[in-house]
Amino acid sequence: MPYELYYWDGIQGRGEFVRLALEDAGVKYLDKGRTSPGAQTMMEFLKGSHAHDQMPFAPPFLKDGDLVISHVANILLYLAPKLELVPEDEASRYFANGLQLTITDFVAEVHDTHHPISTGDYYEDQKAEAKARSTAFIKDRIPKFLGYFERIIAKNPARSGFALGKQLSYVDLSLFQVMEGLAYAFPKAMKAAIKDYPKLAALRDTVARRPNIEAYLGSARRLGFSESGIFRHYPELDID
Template sequence: MNAPTYELYYWPGIQGRGEFVRLALEDAGAPYVDVARLPAAKHGGVAAMQKLMKSHALALEPFAPPFLRSGDLVIAQVANILFYLGPRLGLAPDDEASRLGAHQLQLTITDLVAEVHDTHHPISVELYYEDQKPEALRRSQAFLAERMPKFLGYFERVLERHGGRHVLGGAMSYVDLSLFQVIAGLRYAFPHAMAAFAPRIPGLVALHDRVAERPRIAAYLASDRRIPFNEGGIFRHYPELDPAPSKRR
């Protein structure tokens, strides 16, 4: 019996939140279609995504992408999608308590990602970054000084508590893949701050490197399926928000 082909719906030009789902699908070698990146002639594009979002055939329409179509199911919210995919892709523990623990950690990653987004859009997502630069600088300074250490320190402790190799102990999980993306994204957005903070999170740094070396992930990262980080996504690099140590007050 052939494995099901999943349909992922997300904005085509950015990694964004959809990347957390892509990494799980890629690591598992699961067949999937990145629908909005297909041409309209192949029933793809943003219009196809928006059409499904507004479909009256859905039991519950998604608020926003990403969302995943699996047979008759349409599932939204990254943590919810990964909670569904994890057991099916072999990326979640077998027992209920550990699966809930994975979900709890993924929800905490969701909180972190929201705070990363707010470093460049602290006032409103409807405004351009250029319209809120003073506020973004203050938000970034607070994030780098207080919030990033708190989040990453927490995940470092959880990783160490479970043996240091996988965040839940045992085998690789979707949470490990998501933490890879967090470290990669923060390194892109705040290279100076992350270089200075790296000695405090050696376990997470090593986890990032192990994930990057997994055969399917390495192939994905080297392919055109991996959209480069850019200033349209969640992790954005604005040099003025991450000054070199010599320029910090």
């Protein structure tokens, strides 16, 4: 049976990190949230009204047979060995999971640039705070996180251009999504900063050229970035 991915319809969001792994591996999966029955099933899971006793807090979550797994890093930790997107040794798998959890922290900070006060309020209700948060994020947090991942690639003993090991892992796919998202949200800031992260820039290009990813990016399955997702472009929040 194909994997079942549950996430909100119409946005990339956190579900995209899982989609990229599934797409690169070329396995069959059902994007259940993008179908009417699937969306209803997802809400039953979230409300606890589904017959299944493994109730996730929020999407994305993955269903594989009778197993339900929530949280991006947890899903990828489960999928990666099956999809051959992580080295086989235990140390590498836990290291990859740590890198993915760091990406999770970074993505949360990206989200807070446009919703620094409350997710229950509109962006327009917190624009002044969002401007202050975004300015600090661009000046301090982008260099903090991207500088770390740039060093991770540089320190990889395999000198493969990837985050760990000799071959691409799910961490590299997630870094691709982060780089694409930042370029969408903060084009001026990233245009000025990208020269400081040549290894991340090269990794982004390498991932984009992978046959399955290239096909996915050109398909209707790949949803575009928008002002409803995590990476949002508000010109007034971008700086050189």
